[in-house]
Amino acid sequence: MNPVPTAPEAVPALAPAAAEETAAALARDARRERRAALALALPALLLVGLVALLPTLWLFGLSLVEGESLSLAHYRRLIEEESYRRIFWTTFEIAAVVTLLAAVLGYPLAYWLSRLSEPWAGLGLVLVLVPFWTSLLVRTYAWLVLLQRRGLVNQWLLALGLIEEPLRLVHNWTGTVIGMLHILLPFLVLPTYASLKAIDPAYPAAAASLGASPVKAFWTVLFPLSLPGLLAGCLLVFVLALGFYVTPAILGGGRVLMVAMKVQENAGLYLDWGAASALAVVLLLATLVIFALLARLVPIERLLVGRS
Amino acid sequence: MERRGPVGIRFEAVSKLYGAHAALDRVSLEVEPGEFLTLLGPSGSGKTTLLMVLAGFTRPTSGRVLVGERDVTRLPPHQRDFGVVFQSYALFPHMTVAQNVAYPLRMRGRPRAEIARRVEEALALVRLDGMGERRPDQLSGGQRQRVALARAIVFEPRVLLMDEPLSALDKKLREAMQIEIRRLHERLGITTLYVTHDQREALTLSDRVAVIEGGRIRQLDPPRLLYEQPRSRFVAEFVGEATLLPIARVGGGLAWRGRPVRTTRPVPETDPLFLVLRPERLELSPAAAAHGAEANRFEGILEDLVFQGESRLAEVRLEDGTMLAVRLPAGPRGESLALARGAPVLVTVAPEDAVLVGELP
Numbered sequence: 001m002n003p004v005p006t007a008p009e010a011v012p013a014l015a016p017a018a019a020e021e022t023a024a025a026l027a028r029d030a031r032r033e034r035r036a037a038l039a040l041a042l043p044a045l046l047l048v049g050l051v052a053l054l055p056t057l058w059l060f061g062l063s064l065v066e067g068e069s070l071s072l073a074h075y076r077r078l079i080e081e082e083s084y085r086r087i088f089w090t091t092f093e094i095a096a097v098v099t100l101l102a103a104v105l106g107y108p109l110a111y112w113l114s115r116l117s118e119p120w121a122g123l124g125l126v127l128v129l130v131p132f133w134t135s136l137l138v139r140t141y142a143w144l145v146l147l148q149r150r151g152l153v154n155q156w157l158l159a160l161g162l163i164e165e166p167l168r169l170v171h172n173w174t175g176t177v178i179g180m181l182h183i184l185l186p187f188l189v190l191p192t193y194a195s196l197k198a199i200d201p202a203y204p205a206a207a208a209s210l211g212a213s214p215v216k217a218f219w220t221v222l223f224p225l226s227l228p229g230l231l232a233g234c235l236l237v238f239v240l241a242l243g244f245y246v247t248p249a250i251l252g253g254g255r256v257l258m259v260a261m262k263v264q265e266n267a268g269l270y271l272d273w274g275a276a277s278a279l280a281v282v283l284l285l286a287t288l289v290i291f292a293l294l295a296r297l298v299p300i301e302r303l304l305v306g307r308s
Numbered sequence: 309m310e311r312r313g314p315v316g317i318r319f320e321a322v323s324k325l326y327g328a329h330a331a332l333d334r335v336s337l338e339v340e341p342g343e344f345l346t347l348l349g350p351s352g353s354g355k356t357t358l359l360m361v362l363a364g365f366t367r368p369t370s371g372r373v374l375v376g377e378r379d380v381t382r383l384p385p386h387q388r389d390f391g392v393v394f395q396s397y398a399l400f401p402h403m404t405v406a407q408n409v410a411y412p413l414r415m416r417g418r419p420r421a422e423i424a425r426r427v428e429e430a431l432a433l434v435r436l437d438g439m440g441e442r443r444p445d446q447l448s449g450g451q452r453q454r455v456a457l458a459r460a461i462v463f464e465p466r467v468l469l470m471d472e473p474l475s476a477l478d479k480k481l482r483e484a485m486q487i488e489i490r491r492l493h494e495r496l497g498i499t500t501l502y503v504t505h506d507q508r509e510a511l512t513l514s515d516r517v518a519v520i521e522g523g524r525i526r527q528l529d530p531p532r533l534l535y536e537q538p539r540s541r542f543v544a545e546f547v548g549e550a551t552l553l554p555i556a557r558v559g560g561g562l563a564w565r566g567r568p569v570r571t572t573r574p575v576p577e578t579d580p581l582f583l584v585l586r587p588e589r590l591e592l593s594p595a596a597a598a599h600g601a602e603a604n605r606f607e608g609i610l611e612d613l614v615f616q617g618e619s620r621l622a623e624v625r626l627e628d629g630t631m632l633a634v635r636l637p638a639g640p641r642g643e644s645l646a647l648a649r650g651a652p653v654l655v656t657v658a659p660e661d662a663v664l665v666g667e668l669p
Contacts, residue, residue: 200396200398202394202395202396202398203398203400205363205365205385205392205394205398206392206394206398206400207386207400207411207415208364208365208384208385208386209363209364209385209386209388209390209391209392209460209469210386210391210392210411210412210415210459210460210463211386211389211412211415211416211463212386212411212415213386214386216415217386220411221400224402225400225401225402
C-alpha cells in the first residue's frame with residue numbers, strides 16, 4: 001500500500017557515433033526544406049526581377065544618358081523648366097485633393113458598412129467593388145457623358161433650380177478630380193472597413209460604460225483604433241493617383257497635365273526616352289520618400305495589412 | 309466628488325425576446341445596497357443578457373430596471389455611472405495603463421491634478437503602482453485584469469458589473485484574483501453584480517447567488533444554502549458535484565429500487581423526486597460490513613479509485629448501472645480503507661445529508 005519512492009530510471013545514452021549521424025541527418029533535412037521553400041518562391045522572384053526590377057534599373061540608366069554620353073541634363077531640365085515644375089505641382093496637388101476627398105467621403109461609408117449586420121455588410125462591400133468589374137476607360141467616358149454641359153448632372157441641377165447656368169464640370173481640374181475620386185474610392189474604403197471591422201466591439205462599449213458620449217467615444221477610441229486602416233487607404237489612393245493617366249487625359253480636356261501624361265508624350269511623341277525616364281524616376285523617388293515618411297509615423301507592415 | 313452610499317438594484321419582470329426565443333423571461337430580482345450578487349448559469353442561460361440590460365447595452369423587450377429609486381430602463385449606457393469589467397477586459401490598446409484608468413475621469417471633465425492623484429490611488433489599490441506608463445500589451449493577463457478593475461472603480465461608480473472577468477486566466481491566477489476581488493469589495497462596499505458559469509467562483513465570491521437557466525432565475529440563495537439545499541434537480545446538478553437517484557414514494561416513506569430512503573430534510577411535494585448525493589457526504593465501506601435492510605445503504609462494485617492529491621475519488625457502479633462518485637479524504641482514514649477494484653462495496657448517506665429535490669420549479 002505504501003510503495004518506497006524510487007529514482008526515475010535513466011534512459012541509456014546513445015553511442016557517440018550514432019548521435020552524430022542522427023544530428024547530421026537532421027541538419028540535411030532542414031537544408032532540404034529550406035531549398036524546397038526557395039524553389040516554390042522562385043517563379044515569383046524571377047518574374048519580379050525580370051519584369052519589375054530590371055526595367056526600373058534600365059530606366060534609371062536611360063535617364064542618365066543624353067545623346068551618347070552620360071549626363072544629368074534630363075534632371076537639370078526638370079528643375080529648371082517652369083513647365084515641368086508645374087506638372088509636378090499639378091500631379092501632387094490633384095493626388096492630395098483626391099486623397100483628402102476620398103478620406104472624407106470614404107471613412108463614413110466604411111464606418112456605416114462596418115456596423116451593418118451580415119447579409120447587408122457583404123452586399124454593401126460588393127456594391128463598393130462593382131466598379132472594379134468595368135473597364136476604367138468605360139467609367140471615365142461615362143463621367144464625360146454625365147458631367148458635360150448638357151449632361152445629366154447639369155440637367156438635374158438646372159431642373160432643381162439650384163443653378164442658373166450649367167456648371168463647367170468637365171474638361172478641367174474639377175472633372176479630373178471627380179473621375180479619379182470615383183475610381184480610387186474603393187481603395188480607401190476597403191482597408192478602412194477592414195480595420196474598423198477588426199475593432200473589438202467591447203472597446204466602444206467600454207468607452208460608453210466609462211461615461212463617454214457616442215461622439216466622444218468615437219473620437220477617443222474608435223477613430224484612433226481605425227487610423228492604421230485609414231492611413232493605409234490614403235497611402236494607396238495617393239500613390240495610385242500620382243501615376244494616373246487615362247482619367248486626366250480624357251476628363252482634363254488638355255488643361256490638366258500630370259506626370260504620367262508627360263512621360264507618355266516624351267516617350268511616345270518625341271521618342272525622348274531619357275526625358276521620360278527622368279520623369280518616371282523622380283516620381284518613383286517622390287513616392288518612396290512619402291512612404292518613408294509615413295513609415296516613421298506608423299509601422300509599415302501594419303499599414304499594408306490594414307489591421308490594428 | 310461627494311461620497312455616495314451604495315444603492316440597490318431592482319429588476320421588475322424584465323424580458324428580452326429575440327424573435328420567439330426569450331433570452332430573459334420575466335426576471336425579477338432585487339440586489340441589496342452593497343451586496344455582492346452573482347448570476348450563475350450555463351452559457352446561453354441569459355445571465356450575460358441580464359447584465360447587459362443593466363449596463364444599458366441591451367434594451368429589454370419589457371419590464372423595468374431601477375437603480376436606487378431611479379428608473380434607468382431607457383437611460384443610455386454613458387449616463388448610467390456603472391463600472392463595467394468586460395470578459396475581454398477591453399483595455400484601450402492605444403493608451404497607456406494610466407491613460408486607460410484616467411479615461412472615465414477625463415470623460416467627466418475632472419481637473420488634471422485630481423485625475424493624476426486618483427489614477428495613482430486606483431493603481432495602488434490593485435497593486436499596480438509604477439505601471440502607469442506601460443501599454444496594455446506589455447502586461448500579463450492578471451495585470452490587465454487588475455487595470456480593468458482599476459478603470460472600472462476609479463470614478464467611484466454606484467454599481468460594479470463584471471462579466472466573466474476571470475475566465476481568461478489560469479487556475480492559480482484565477483483563485484488569487486478571486487481573493488483580490490473579495491478584498492476590494494469588502495473595502496469599497498460597492499453594489500456588485502458578477503456573471504460567471506463557474507459555480508466554484510460563484511460560491512467563493514458572493515453574498516448571494518442567482519442560478520439562471522432558460523432566461524429565468526431558478527434559485528436565489530446565499531452560497532451555503534444553495535449548495536446544501538438545492539431546490540431543483542437543475543441546481544443540484546449545476547452547483548457542485550452530485551449524483552441523482554430517482555426516488556419513489558412507497559406508502560408513507562421513500563425508496564430507491566425498493567430500498568428504503570430516510571431523510572430529516574423537507575421532501576418536495578411534486579413528482580418526480582430525486583435524491584442528491586454529494587461525493588464528500590458519502591461513506592464507503594466493504595460490503596462484508598453490510599447487515600439487514602437499514603435505510604440509505606447502496607450496494608455496488610468499486611470500479612475505480614483515483615488519487616487526486618488532497619483526496620481520492622471512488623467510482624462505484626450501483627446495481628442499475630448508475631455511477632456514484634464518493635470522495636475519500638486522504639490521510640489515515642482514507643488510507644486504511646484497503647479496497648481493490650471490482651470489490652463489492654457499500655455506500656451510505658446520513659439522513660441529515662439526504663437532500664431531496666424535484667424537477668425544475
